[in-house]
Amino acid sequence: MSGVEPMFPSPSSGAHVNAVHDPFHGDLLEVSMGPHHPSTHGVFRMMVTLDGETIVKLKPVFGYLHRNHEKLGENTSYLGSMPYTDRLDYLNSMTNNWAYALAVEKLAGQPVPERAEYLRVILAELTRLLNHVCLAGFLLQDTGASGTPLMYAFREREKILDLFESLSGSRMMCNYQRFGGCRVDASPEWLAGAQTITNNFGRFLDEYEELITGNEIMMARTQGVGALTPELAISAGITGPMLRATGVNYDLRKVDAYGVYSRFDFRVPLGDHGDTYDRYMIRILEMRESIKILQQALPALPAGPIMDPKAKIRGFRPKAGEAYGRIEGPKGEIGFYLISDGSPNPYRYRVRPPSLVNLTVLEDMCLGQTIADAVIILGSVDIVLGEVDR
Amino acid sequence: MTDAARPEPTEPAPGAHLVTEAERDELRRHGILLTKLEEIVNLGRSKSVWPLQFGLACCAIEMIAASMARFDIARFGSEVFRPSPRQADLLIVSGTVTKKMAPQVVRLWNQMPEPKYCIAMGACAISGGPFKQGYNVLKGIDRFIPVDVYIPGCPPRPEALLHGLLQLQEQIRTQKSSGPNVARHLRPGDRCDYAVPEFGERDLEPPANPAVWQAPSIVRNEKA
Amino acid sequence: MMETLEQVRDRLLARFPGGEVTLIANPGPAAQHSLALGLNQAAAMALFLRDDPDLRLDYCSNVTGVDWPEKEIVESTKVTVPDPAGGPAKVVEQKTKRIQPGYLEVVYHLYSMALKHGPVIVRLRTGNRHDQVTVPSFTPVWRSCEFQEREVFDLFGVKFSDHPDLRRILMWDEFTAHPMRKDYVEPDDYEWEPTPHGTVLEKAKAHYPATAVAAPTAAVGAAHHTPAAAAVTTAAPVVRSDTGLETRATPAPKEGTP
Numbered sequence: 039m040s041g042v043e044p045m046f047p048s049p050s051s052g053a054h055v056n057a058v059h060d061p062f063h064g065d066l067l068e069v070s071m072g073p074h075h076p077s078t079h080g081v082f083r084m085m086v087t088l089d090g091e092t093i094v095k096l097k098p099v100f101g102y103l104h105r106n107h108e109k110l111g112e113n114t115s116y117l118g119s120m121p122y123t124d125r126l127d128y129l130n131s132m133t134n135n136w137a138y139a140l141a142v143e144k145l146a147g148q149p150v151p152e153r154a155e156y157l158r159v160i161l162a163e164l165t166r167l168l169n170h171v172c173l174a175g176f177l178l179q180d181t182g183a184s185g186t187p188l189m190y191a192f193r194e195r196e197k198i199l200d201l202f203e204s205l206s207g208s209r210m211m212c213n214y215q216r217f218g219g220c221r222v223d224a225s226p227e228w229l230a231g232a233q234t235i236t237n238n239f240g241r242f243l244d245e246y247e248e249l250i251t252g253n254e255i256m257m258a259r260t261q262g263v264g265a266l267t268p269e270l271a272i273s274a275g276i277t278g279p280m281l282r283a284t285g286v287n288y289d290l291r292k293v294d295a296y297g298v299y300s301r302f303d304f305r306v307p308l309g310d311h312g313d314t315y316d317r318y319m320i321r322i323l324e325m326r327e328s329i330k331i332l333q334q335a336l337p338a339l340p341a342g343p344i345m346d347p348k349a350k351i352r353g354f355r356p357k358a359g360e361a362y363g364r365i366e367g368p369k370g371e372i373g374f375y376l377i378s379d380g381s382p383n384p385y386r387y388r389v390r391p392p393s394l395v396n397l398t399v400l401e402d403m404c405l406g407q408t409i410a411d412a413v414i415i416l417g418s419v420d421i422v423l424g425e426v427d428r
Numbered sequence: 429m430t431d432a433a434r435p436e437p438t439e440p441a442p443g444a445h446l447v448t449e450a451e452r453d454e455l456r457r458h459g460i461l462l463t464k465l466e467e468i469v470n471l472g473r474s475k476s477v478w479p480l481q482f483g484l485a486c487c488a489i490e491m492i493a494a495s496m497a498r499f500d501i502a503r504f505g506s507e508v509f510r511p512s513p514r515q516a517d518l519l520i521v522s523g524t525v526t527k528k529m530a531p532q533v534v535r536l537w538n539q540m541p542e543p544k545y546c547i548a549m550g551a552c553a554i555s556g557g558p559f560k561q562g563y564n565v566l567k568g569i570d571r572f573i574p575v576d577v578y579i580p581g582c583p584p585r586p587e588a589l590l591h592g593l594l595q596l597q598e599q600i601r602t603q604k605s606s607g608p609n610v611a612r613h614l615r616p617g618d619r620c621d622y623a624v625p626e627f628g629e630r631d632l633e634p635p636a637n638p639a640v641w642q643a644p645s646i647v648r649n650e651k652a
Numbered sequence: 653m654m655e656t657l658e659q660v661r662d663r664l665l666a667r668f669p670g671g672e673v674t675l676i677a678n679p680g681p682a683a684q685h686s687l688a689l690g691l692n693q694a695a696a697m698a699l700f701l702r703d704d705p706d707l708r709l710d711y712c713s714n715v716t717g718v719d720w721p722e723k724e725i726v727e728s729t730k731v732t733v734p735d736p737a738g739g740p741a742k743v744v745e746q747k748t749k750r751i752q753p754g755y756l757e758v759v760y761h762l763y764s765m766a767l768k769h770g771p772v773i774v775r776l777r778t779g780n781r782h783d784q785v786t787v788p789s790f791t792p793v794w795r796s797c798e799f800q801e802r803e804v805f806d807l808f809g810v811k812f813s814d815h816p817d818l819r820r821i822l823m824w825d826e827f828t829a830h831p832m833r834k835d836y837v838e839p840d841d842y843e844w845e846p847t848p849h850g851t852v853l854e855k856a857k858a859h860y861p862a863t864a865v866a867a868p869t870a871a872v873g874a875a876h877h878t879p880a881a882a883a884v885t886t887a888a889p890v891v892r893s894d895t896g897l898e899t900r901a902t903p904a905p906k907e908g909t910p
Contacts, residue, residue, distance in 0.1 A: 044792035047816065073532055076481050076511040080488065081529055100799075101822035102529040103485055106562030108807075109832060113561065113851075122558065128486035128583075147681025192496035210486065210583060272710050272765050275796025288711075288765045359680015362714060362761050362771060373714055375759070378680065390714040390761075394803075395796050424485055427526075427822060528824050555845065561852060563831050563838035564823065567845065627824040631839035643843035643859065 046273045046402075066094065069409070073102040077180050077413045080423030084400075084412065091408045096401045100394070100427050107428040111387030116142055116217070116354050119387060124211035126389060127425040129172060132165040132202070133367040135215035140296060141363030141374035142217045146356040148349060153342045154219040155298045159335050160232065161202075161214065162365075163328040167239060168198045169368035170279075170321040170328075171246075173420045177318060178250060180417035181259045187250060194242055197235055204228060218349030229336060236332040243325060251322065260314040264403040264415035267312065274398040278370025279324060280419060283309035283316040290366035297365075301338075302331045317418040355382050362390075369393055369420050389428055393421040466605045473517075474600035477545070477593070480516035481509035482536065485523025487550040487583040494586035504593055513539040518596070520589075521575075524552035524559055525566040527632050534624045537573045542613035542620060545600070547592055548575045551582045558582060571636035573622055574612070654769040655706065657685050667700060668693050676775060686759070686773035694776055695788040695814070701762060701772065702793055709762040709772055712790065715800035717808035719833045721781065722754035754781045756810050760790060760797070778810060781833075789815040807832035 072083035081102035087095035107126065111119040123138045124131035136158050143150060150158075175191030199209045205228055206212040206221065214221050224232075250256055266276070268284040281288055289306040291299040307323035309316030356378045364373030370392030377386035396419050404412045447455075447462060455462050483491060495501045495509065510516040513536045525533055537546065548569055551557030556567040569575060576599060579592040603611040622640065625632040636643075657675060664673045664687075672690030689697050701709045727748050734741045756778045763770030776787040789812035791797045801812050802821040809830035812818055820827060829836055842848075842855040 044795075044816075046795045047792075073529060074482055074513075074536055080483055080485070101564075101820075101824070102526060102532075103524065104526055104528065104564050104822040105485075105524050105559040106564050106831070109563065110559065110561060125486055125558070128489060144682045145680055188492075189497050192493060193498070196493070196496075196498050209585065210489065270795070273795045274798075275712055275794065277713075286765060288768070293768050357680055359678050359682060361680060361682035361684060362773070364713070371713060373761075375714055375716055375761070377718065386716075386718050388714070388716040390716075394799055398795055398798055528822075560845070563836070567841055627826045629826060629828045631841065635839065635841050636843075 046270050064089070071412075072099075077417070079176065079417070079421055082416070082421065082423055082426070084416075086404075086409060086412065088409055091410075093404050093407055093409060093412060096404045096412065098397055098400055103423040103427040105424070105428065107389060108387050112384060115382045116356070116384060117351065119384075120215070121211065121213045123389075124213055125424055126391070126428065127367070127369060127372070127393070127422045128210060129422055130165045130169050130368050131210060131212045132161040132214060133365065134372060135212065136162055136297075137363060137365045137367065137372045138374050139215040139217055140365055141361055141376050142356070144363045145359060145361035145376050145378055146217065146354075148218045149346055150219055151343050151346055152298070152340050153223075154344045156335055156339045157220050157224060157344065158215065159297055159299065159302070160224075160332060160339070161205075161212075163331050163335070164198050164201065164232070164235075166328045166368045167325055168195050169420075170325050171195060173321055173417075174246070174250070174318060177314075177414065177417040178256070180413050181256060183250075183256075187246075190242075190246060190249070194239070201228065201232055201235065204231070216345065216349070216351070217354065219343070219345035223344045224339075229339065232332070233336050236329055236336065239329055240326070243322065243329075247322060251319070257315065259411075259414060260318060260418070262311070263314045263407060263411050264418065265311055265313040266399060266403055270399060270402060271312070274402075275395045276370070276399060277392055277396070278367070278420075279320040280317055280370065280396055282306060283320045284312035285309055290364060290371060294364070302334050304328075304331050314414055314418040317420075321420075353382070355380060360386075364390065367392060369422070369425070370396055372425075389425070391425045391428060393419075393423075393426045397421060397426065466603075467601075469605075470601045470603055473543070474597035475505040476508075477506045477518045477596065477600070478508045478510050478516050479506055479518040479520050480513055480536065480540070481511045482513075482519065483522055484525065484529065485550075485552065487522035487553070490583045490586050491520060491522045491549065491589060494589045499586040499590065501590065501593070504590060504597070506593055513537075514541065516540055517544055519544065519546045519573075520549050521546065521553040521569045522549045523583075524557065525569050526564045527566055528564060528627075530566045530569075530572060530632060531624050531626070533569065534572050534622055538620055538622055538624070543611065544613070545576045545596055546573055547577045547579060547589075547596060549579045549589060549592070550584055551580060554578050554580065566632075568641075571641045572625065573637075574640055654764075654767075654772075657687060657772070660701075660707065660772065661687055663704075664689075664697055664700065668697060671697060673697070684771065684773055686775050688775045688777060691776060691787055695790065695793065698760075698774070698790050698793045701774070707772070708764045708766045709770065710794075711763045711765045711770075712760055712794035712796050713763055713771070714759075714761040715790075715797050715804065716759050717804035717810055717832065718757040718759060719781070719808055720755055720757060721834050723752040725750055725752050755779065756781055756785060756808055758787055758801075758804055758810055781809075785809055786811040786813055788813055789818075791815050806830070809833065 067088045069086045069088060070083065071086055073081040083099040083102065085097040085099060086093055107122055110122060120135060120138060123134040126134050171191045171194050175188035178187035202212050203209045205224060206214045266284050268286045271281050271284045272286060285308050287306055287308055290296065292306060304327045307320050307327065309320050358378055358380045360377040362373055362375045364371050371390065372392050373390035375388040375390065376384050379385040400416065400419065403415050407415065452462050493499060495507055501507050519537055519540060521533065548554050552559060553569050556565045559565045560567050577592045577596045579588050581588050605611065605614060623637050625634060661673045661675050665671065671693040674688040676686045676688050678685050701707055728745050731744050731746050732741045733744045758776045760774040762772045762774060778785045778787060787810060789797065789801055791801055792814060799821060801815055802818060804810050805812060805818055806820040806822050807830055819825065842852065843859045845852055845856045848856045
């Protein structure tokens with residue numbers, strides 16, 4: 039109908055191999071990995087077709103955690119969806135909250151006081167630390183380093199979760215942001231605790247890197263595995279650390295400069311090869327940049343209200359219209375697209391999930407690799423199924 | 429699942445009630461442990477429950493956290509998360525069971541060897557939780573498999589999981605190896621094949637397993 | 653700075669003489685206006701948007717569907733009717749009803765990674781919600797549309813021509829409905845809810861016996877909230893009906909979607 043030649047055609051199409059005997063490859067083996075598989079980070083399933091140990095076809099199967107987030111969002115009020123966003127990407131509830139609050143604030147033209155903007159930056163960067171350190175732990179778990187790296191990662195994660203808990207009342211599901219500000223204010227003691235964690239995190243990273251980064255097995259397993267070209271990454275809509283590992287300089291904190299990010303001095307680490315090792319290293323470097331942002335934001339936190347005094351909590355009805363708001367989440371661009379028809383519930387509530395879009399190129403990265411590498415490549419994509427399937 | 433095959437013994441076991449609890453305690457003070465085989469076996473079983481390494485959603489993260497350094501589920505003998513259902517004793521349904529996932533969960537349960545136990549962790553696994561209005565969300569895993577311990581919370585804290593595990597251990601310790609209250613896996617009628625639902629055009633077929641779960645009939649006085 | 657959406661529209665119209673491009677204004681404070689593309693040349697226009705050196709919208713971020721069902725619009729107009737008796741003219745309100753046809757919409761949010769601008773929002777609209785639901789796929793232009801268009805197909809029922817692998821993505825293959833449509837009726841599995849409230853309580857009530865039969869009042873009063881109390885009610889000598897099985901026998905509610 040259109041006759042457009044695809045620049046990056048999908049490597050293969052269709053659900054399953056029809057015949058396991060292929061005249062060119064000989065006997066192929068079709069393996070269903072998941073949805074119960076210890077290394078698929080949840081209930082993700084890959085239909086992998088193997089020639090010996092080499093992958094010749096890989097089809098992801100989604101939907102095992104399709105919790106109808108968008109339908110629920112359309113049946114509840116704007117604020118009623120805020121706790122659900124916690125459960126999208128359940129490692130990073132704070133950034134999900136922020137992305138949703140940002141979209142609604144765009145929809146309603148709602149300003150945010152400066153102190154709340156700073157708090158949002160602080161919490162988002164703490165979330166980024168938390169997410170990246172867990173990713174590194176899980177990735178190492180996938181390479182076979184069972185236990186130790188993940189234990190180290192979770193030790194640090196618990197410290198940050200303690201901060202979140204003392205601020206919002208919940209470890210994981212913070213439900214913290216509101217349209218026009220934040221829910222509770224941070225006390226000076228809390229800020230001191232956040233400062234201590236920030237000061238110590240660099241030392242932890244040094245320790246962690248000493249353990250992992252130069253490790254020979256780690257390098258052998260990840261370097262040159264699952265390489266991605268920048269052209270394909272852009273076309274496939276890859277965002278976040280995975281995109282920057284291919285060398286594309288696109289960080290929404292710089293591009294959109296939402297919130298108060300333009301006031302902080304930080305760099306955007308870029309990779310060179312786009313392989314699994316680069317994706318790991320980008321996250322380590324991003325954590326160091328996050329520490330830098332935290333070191334600037336924590337002392338500069340201005341006094342003032344945390345909620346816009348004109349913000350409406352009850353009876354919130356934005357005018358008819360639509361808005362798309364996006365932020366740089368730890369996994370990539372997380373966006374919310376909202377259509378309002380003037381009623382208390384959104385007419386259309388859509389989550390742009392970074393994890394799902396980042397999986398578009400999973401097959402391209404895995405073709406020609408061995409089945410053991412597919413596990414690591416998937417680990418380096420950094421997916422959370424709550425967000426992939428919603 | 430009737431108990432007709434095993435009639436209740438009319439005579440008490442020989443030697444029963446000869447030793448009172450006080451005398452047992454007295455003997456224990458002298459270093460002599462007098463117990464029943466059932467009790468010692470149950471004690472051993474309850475302290476080495478191996479869970480299946482099976483995460484569904486948000487609760488799975490807290491399950492992992494429970495097995496990490498701070499909460500350390502190893503203190504209670506359950507640190508050995510087995511990737512294969514054939515080697516596991518405990519299915520922790522940690523998170524939302526969607527209708528697309530439900531057949532797989534039942535299949536995993538069928539593949540686990542007896543004696544096996546099931547913990548429904550979190551509001552979603554109990555009733556659908558916050559997502560229960562979703563068209564693809566199963567309103568509680570107990571519609572398809574029997575559940576031993578329910579842990580409320582969204583998500584439950586790791587401590588809550590540990591508490592649930594202790595409750596399960598308590599249940600295992602009091603399981604009977606004979607008599608009318610014999611444990612489920614020792615009943616003659618119990619077979620390991622729970623019906624696996626099929627995907628239908630609109631819903632699972634059937635939407636619940638009537639052998640496991642039936643909707644309680646609730647009568648409510650409507651205000652006139 | 654990127655050129656305005658009006659300029660983009662005019663350039664598209666100049667480049668594609670037979671094509672249709674409509675500017676859809678967004679009245680909200682976000683003021684993210686969008687372009688509705690005619691279906692016949694939409695794929696070529698998308699290619700132009702991607703490759704034009706001034707636009708270079710090389711990154712398609714978000715793809716989503718929107719369902720706009722048929723709407724009955726009642727318009728009231730005031731008509732002055734002269735009084736035949738010669739008195740002062742009466743003002744009569746006349747109501748006219750018209751049916752606004754329904755359609756499905758696919759919305760694309762385009763950005764440029766090379767020039768770091770955006771978004772340009774592009775909309776494709778189907779003819780109706782039943783049989784004219786095919787739109788050209790943008791997957792050949794942007795690979796990122798692949799899974800998201802499959803999702804729109806799954807949840808909204810929009811068909812994409814030229815999509816390499818158009819299958820259901822979130823629901824299972826045997827599923828027949830499109831659940832994100834506004835008129836979707838979900839399966840009735842609210843036989844019993846442990847803690848019903850709000851709409852769930854309303855749905856669960858459909859399964860309760862119609863009349864209360866001599867139930868212990870204390871248990872009935874508490875049954876609204878706790879499963880334990882509900883169990884007490886079950887044990888009470890009331891008419892026990894296996895509601896779960898009965899509801900299975902009743903036919904599923906008919907769905908509005910074809």
